Amino acid sequence: MTVDGKPRVQYQMPKTCREVHDGTFTSLVAQGLKGYGEPTSMKDAVLLGTSSITQNFKPIKNVCAHLNAFHAYADDLGRSIETNHFCSQINSDVRQCLLYDSPDANARLIGIEYMITPQLYETLPPDERRLWHSHVYEVKSGMLVMPNRVIPQTPWDMAENKEMGEIVKLYGKTYHLWQTDRGDKLPLGEPQLVTNYTNDGQPDFKKVEDRDERFGTDYRAKRDARQGIPTPDIHKDADSYWKG
Structure with a gap:
């Protein structure tokens, strides 16, 4: 044709x-x-x-989504690290993601993230809930993207927005095992809890712009396109590391 x-x-x-x-x-x-x-x-x-x-x-062949975003170290919120998530769905309430430093074939596995629904999050004890973060700002700011260079942009944007409408409601718990951002050649020390950004002024959007240039994405356009995604209430125990 x-x-x-x-x-x-x-x-x-x-x-x-x-x-x-x-x-x-x-x-x-x-x-x-x-x-x-x-x-x-x-x-x-x-x-x-x-x-x-x-x-x-x-288990690996069940991976069906590639997400890219930036994490902040919970004990040093000024440190950010770009992360490629390769995620699979365990059931209707739980997703799990392998985290890599790049999307390349020889990328280093640097961490893991679990995502759960609000209903499951509510069942956790308060001390546990404080280890989890929301995805609202990550989605609504346009920072979280699903890189694509195969499918035409218009239908892909529709599919991505539908996926973002699901992710925006989820809570995540993330540990990084390999601190490649500080130049470590191997995974050293203890696992590091990381968290998502929650407000303007926290992330360095120059890094996001650099990411966009490499992936052919545009966080500003995605931010505008996601205005219609409903903003869920965030549980008071989530995102605790930004609350002092």
Whole structure:
């Protein structure tokens, strides 16, 4: 099919998680890791490539969303770190995300995040609730994005806004294990609790603009497009680290 004499790109909106892992391990031969250690050898790459064919990676293949945003360290709110979330849905109340320092094949796993519904959050004891953060500002500011360079922008924006309408209601608990922002070559020390931003003046939007340039996103346009997303009430125990 053509449009204005040009071939029309055929596409389908994703309905299920795509199995994108076959063949990715062999690309590590020349890349190696960005931390300590030698580059991946041909022997190791062949072993990994064979494993990707003969073994089952169902938990990883259930990953169906890539989110990008910035976190602040709970004990040092002036430190921020860009984070790529690769998330799967466990059930209707719980999501889990693997956190990486980039979307590349040799990205470093730097943390984990769990997201739960308000109904489940209400069941937690007060001390536990204070470890969790909201996603309202992250969504409404346009900071949280789902990078996309495949599907045309208009239908993707519609799908993304629908997803944001769900995420805005969720509470998250996040630990970073590898402090790559300070140059650590390995995961050192204890896991670090991190939190989301909650108001203007907290995040450095110059970093967000740099992210937008790399991913082809625009937080300002997304902020405007999300004005119609209902803003839920935030539980008084959430976002405690911003409350002193």
